[in-house]
Amino acid sequence: REFVLPAFAADIARDRGDVIGIRTRNIDFARDDNKAILRAGAINLNEGRLERVVIIEPKDQGSHIIQADAATYDPRRKTWLLEGGRRVVEVPAAELTGAEQFGIRREPVSEYPFTLTPQELILRQSAEWSGMLSLREMNELVHSRNLPNLAAIVMNRHIWLTQPVLQLLLLALTVPFFLRREPCSVLVAGGQALLLSGAFYATGFFAHSMIAAQHAALVAWIPILIFGPIAALLLSNTRT
Known part of the structure; x- marks a missing residue:
């Protein structure tokens, strides 16, 4: 998961409208x-291309609006190349000319240095994709700025950390039912193990489905806090 899965995250985390590499949903107000x-x-992640683009520049750049029919990311120059790009600029009344109606001027723009890559645009709005990142990538993302789904990223990071412990805990919960000195029915032991492991999975599912803005670590570790003492009790009472 740390080395293989992150490389294919963009291909795995796809919805029905993304089968051929095109996400039909909008990119909404990524900063x-x-x-x-x-x-x-x-x-379009495969081509690094956006359709029907609107960019609102920050205040220190004039808070202008840039519109473009499409934009393609140039990874070498780390900028977006605009197709049909135009900057909408408000013109003071004293500077109005006959060609400038309603105090608006449209200036052609061929590129814009928006700092997010196509992958980062999706990543900042997709909790599903963020769950497939490596621990190093999630740590870097948590410390980045202007992240709208920070709570989901933090929650996924804690879930990633608890997965090895959960797997060992599941083994510790089920093995004691079969390691008994006295004879017992395998079906009975299997049924008891199945009930306990089912409760364990259900608790983990509900806990990890929550997006906790605060106390994410506590929520992610709930299955371990509940079933850890039970596993310790079962193992301590096992007589082989």
């Missing part, structure tokens, strides 16, 4: 490190 805000009608 980059310079506080520019981007909205797009659709994104």
Whole structure:
């Protein structure tokens, strides 16, 4: 999970409208490190392309609006190349000309240095994809700025940390039912182990389905806190 799964996260975390690599859902108000805000009608991860793009520049750049029919990411220059890009600028009344109606001027724009890559745009809005990242990538993402789904990222990080413990705990819960000195029915032992492991899975499912903005670590560790003492009691009472 730490080395193999993150490389295929973009291909695995796809919805029904993304089978051919095109996400039909919008990119809604993603904010980059310079506080520019981007909205797009659709994104093609394979081509690094956005459709129907609107960018709101930060205040220190004039708070202008940039519109484009499409935008393609240039990984070498780390910028977005705009197709049909135009910056909507408010013109003071004293500077109005006959061609500028309603105090608005449209200036052509060929590119914009929006700091987020196509993968980061999806990542910042997709809790499903964030759960497939490596621990190192999740730690880097948690410390980044302007992250709208921070609670989901933090929760997924704690779930990632608890997974090895949960697997060992499941083994500790079920093995004592079969390691008994006195003869017993395998069906009875299997039924008891199945009931306890089912309760364990249900608790873990409900706990890890919650997106806790606060106390994420406590919520993620709930199955261990509940069933850890039970496993210790079962193991201590096992007589072989």
